């Protein structure tokens with residue numbers, strides 16, 4: 306028999322526990338919900354979603370999305386300020402195309418989401434890291450880099466950051482917005498985890514500032530519904546939207562993903578999306594306490610802060626330990642992690658690792674951490 310053809314981006318070999326993988330599990334991707342929404346969308350006599358779509362995205366979809374976000378974010382979101390993307394990755398790529406040239410300087414948090422760093426590399430951008438602490442990016446470090454490099458934009462993940470789990474405080478957000486005006490750079494706020502909160506409410510989404518031209522909030526259905534939909538949005542000022550909708554990509558291809566948007570509009574209007582987010586939160590919340598207790602019990606030498614939302618624990622290993630080496634050892638016992646250097650634009654952070662509490666269920670997480678303990682203690 307020929308080997309099966311690849312379907313998934315990441316296919317785990319049997320028995321492997323990948324504690325680093327930041328994907329939702331197949332078991333939480335709501336097939337029935339999408340099936341019934343698709344049936345409703347496809348049984349109407351309106352076939353307009355099979356045509357090239359409006360450049361900004363289907364107006365009815367944006368209206369439904371605006372209502373959903375207004376409730377979830379706790380402030381009024383206007384459909385005019387929303388632009389449909391095929392996900393945050395696509396939004397970042399498009400913004401780089403339109404607002405940068407090869408060789409431009411941009412700033413990112415250190416650490417940052419490693420695959421965004423790849424998108425910036427595709428655009429030949431020069432990346433300058435900004436130091437972070439428990440409260441997110443350090444404003445003094447940013448200010449110093451702004452003066453020195455005059456970056457085109459700052460890419461930040463201001464809430465439940467990937468990989469650190471940290472959230473930028475209100476005070477720093479206010480200062481960041483001021484600086485964006487003073488130094489005339491764009492803030493690309495990747496808020497993929499804004500609605501996945503397990504304890505307390507985070508500060509308001511940067512979408513609340515879409516009356517300021519420098520502020521761009523990026524959102525996605527990948528972590529609140531399903532990544533295979535390839536659907537997301539940008540919330541921003543009308544002038545930025547104007548630039549997006551007049552781009553060559555949109556001019557030629559029309560609005561992004563009109564077919565999927567028509568189905569997801571049904572998911573939103575039926576209340577299913579809100580119910581799905583609630584269910585995800587109820588599923589993920591206890592995992593945070595679980596990982597916390599497992600780490601205390603089995604890996605007492607590591608330190609970390611307990612995240613209040615999102616997907617990740619960012620774990621600091623003893624200073625002399627290299628997480629890439631730990632990863633190699635762990636592979637022998639069929640465990641994987643993501644090593645810190647992946648998230649560094651400077652090849653630093655070697656004694657950190659990212660653990661995700663979403664992909665595997667409780668028993669596997671425990672088994673994975675026990676195996677990791679063996680690797681750290683040199684028993685394998």
Ligand SMILES: Cc1ncc(COP(=O)(O)O)c(C=O)c1O
Pocket residue numbers: 327391392393394395418462467495497524525526527532536537
């Ligand atoms: C911070 C961050 N941004 C963006 C993405 C990818 O988003 P999308 O699937 O919408 O392209 C991820 C996925 O892991 C992420 O963690």
